[in-house]
Amino acid sequence: MNDTTLPQENRSTASASDRSDIIETDLPGRLDRLPWGRFHTLIVFALGITWLLDGLEVTLAGAVASALKSSPALHFNNTDVGIAGSAYIAGAVVGALGFGWLTDRLGRRKLFFITLFLYVAATAATAFSWDLASFVLFRFLTGAGIGGEYTAINSTIQEFTPARLRGWTDLAINGTFWIGAGIGAAGSLVLLDPGLMPPDWGWRGCFLIGAALGLTILFMRMWVPESPRWLITHNRVDEAKQIVEDIEAQFRKHGVEIPNTPIKPLRLKMREHTPLSEVAHTLFHVHRSRSLVGLMLMTAQAFFYNAIFFTYALVLTDFYHVPGDHIGWYVLPFAAGNFLGPVLLGKLFDVLGRRRMIAFTYAISGVLLTISGWMFMHGMLSVTTQTIAWMVIFFFASAAASSAYLTVSETFPLEIRALAIAVFYAFGTALGGIIGPALFGQLIDTHQRGAVFVGYLIGSALMIAAAVVAGIWGVAAERKSLEDVARPLSSADEG
Incomplete structure (x- = not known):
């Protein structure tokens, strides 16, 4: 790649080369500096x-588990709660793949509006569910919106940071x-209090x-521009x-000096899609x-999180006899960690x-879950x-x-970033996230601590x-530019 830096700040950012389908640009470097x-x-x-929205959705699914079981309209059992959790994850898988492909083709900005609209509509519809089938359908669609959000949002944030x-x-x-x-x-502490609101x-x-x-977020996104990296x-x-x-110009307007760091220009071949x-x-x-690394990381964390967090309320109610309307008190410190x-x-x-910290946090999470799971099996832990x-455990996890x-x-590479996020999120979540909640729901239904410990060992x-x-x-x-970490597929330079 040509290491010559652009000598003047006002030099044209992208200029046509001898071939009309190749440009030279310093835009990624200017964003990075x-x-x-x-x-x-x-x-x-x-x-x-x-x-935040995903955290809200997952927490509500766990916190309302007891209310769904006692609801006059639904009458869920533990297995139904697990199925609903798996439906949300399945929707996230489908949404990530479909919207991830569209994000790389149509742009980041269009998709983070489309996926937010879907999320808002589906989660509102969930509130009006009348039976297991309708609840599962709306949770699936909510998950599809969140899965699509991940691909569009993560790629955009990465490309601006x-x-x-x-x-x-x-x-x-x-x-x-x-x-x-x-x-x-x-x-949930307020809304699930039977003294304040009817159970259903x-x-x-x-x-x-x-x-x-979700509706308030819509207005916050109006000013967010398209990713320059995607545009070029x-x-x-x-x-x-x-x-x-x-x-x-915004930085200069507020008196912030932009470092005059030398920039390595990119030479890219133009393409409409990959x-x-x-x-x-x-x-x-x-x-x-x-x-392989991406698949393993996504699968492990998806099983670890979704299996435990979608069913934590069932553990608290079935093994520690915590009232359903008190679950929120135990979620707050858990969320803080x-x-x-x-x-x-x-x-x-x-x-x-990256390598050192990723290996450490994954390993220590597995070891700590094994220890606490063994203590849980032998009745050595109180609810506190x-x-x-x-x-x-989850401080590290x-x-x-x-x-x-x-x-x-x-x-x-830049050209497939959103779809790459989608593929590994989808496969990892499908392998670890869909199976996890349903499996743990069945293990908890046995009312045997040893069976639940087996699930913890799998996650560990x-x-x-x-x-x-x-x-x-x-x-x-x-500390490396995205283009240095993964050479763009459209690079016009050899190597």
């Missing part, structure tokens, strides 16, 4: 809130899942919280240049070791490196100590799970195996 500013903070709030801050930013954003969990838990109304009100939040690979260079110049055959070749041949993990450990992923154990999304969104083994794979084949992507 920006200091953190108000623009990045607004991006995080407008787009990163997707994780400066390289040196990408790891911590991504993990901290993913940690907001647990702010949503806290909101869901707090809301409370759980419906819980799901309406998500729809209301789709022959829309002038639009990309204007967006970057507008961002830089054929699926090239996507498959890139994922499973050119970058097959990265694909999960939020603090990515926020406090996130910087180490940029300082100590069980909650403390989950807080400690939350950072681990967040790093899985970071890995699959930064280690594959997956996390430790993922740690080994990441330690051997993980990519050292810290």
Whole structure:
């Protein structure tokens, strides 16, 4: 690749080469050298809130489990609760694949509006479910909206965040899942209180919280621009240049100096889209070791999280006899541990490196779950100590799970980034997330602590195996430009 930097700040950002289908651009480098500013903070709030919505949805599904079982309209059993959880995950899988493909073809911005509309409509419809079939259908559609959000949102945030801050930013954003969990838990304490609201109304009100939040987010996203990185690979260079110049102008307007760091220009061949055959070749041949890492990380964390978190309320009610309307009190400290993990450990992923921290957080999560599961099986934990154990485990597991999304969104080429996120999210979630809640629902239905411990051992083994794979084949992507981590498929340079 040509290492010559652009000598003048006002030099044309993208100029045609001798071949009309090749451009030379410094736009990615200009985005990477920006200091953190108000623009990045607004991006995080407008787009990163997707994780908050998912946390809200997953928490509500767990918190209302008891209410769904006692609802005059639904009369769910534990297996029905597990099936509903699996339906949400199945929808997320389908949504991620379908919307991920569209995100790479149609652009990031269009899709994060479409997927948000779907989420709002489906979660509102869930509040009006009348039987198991309708509840499962609406949960499936809600999941499809969230799965589509992940692909469009994660790719956009990655492409706007400066390289040196990408790891911590991504993990901290993913940690907001647990702010949503806290909101869901707090809301459930009020709405599921039989003294304040009829039993069949409370759980419906819980799901309406998500729809209301989704509508407010819609207005926050109006000002978010299309990703310049996506635009330059789709022959829309002038639009990309204007967006970057507008961002830089905002910094200068507020008196923030932009570093005059030398930039390595990119030479790219123009293309309208990337054929699926090239996507498959890139994922499973050119970058097959990265694909193995991504699949293992996503599968392990999906089983670990979805199996436990979709059914934690059943463990509390069936084994510790916690009243259903008190579940939220135990979710709040659990959510706090999960939020603090990515926020406090996130910087180490940029300082100590991806491979070291990913392997550590996955391994320690598996070991701690094995220990606490053994103690649970032998009746050594009270409801308080069980909650403390989950807080400690998921302090590390939350950072681990967040790093899985970071890995699959930064280690594959620009042209297929959203679809790569979708593929590994979908396959990992299908293998780990759909099976997990249904399996744990059945294990809990046995009312045998030993059976539940077997489920914990499966989750632990997956996390430790993922740690080994990441330690051997993980990519050292810290503080590197996305284009250096994964060479664009449209690169016009050899090598």
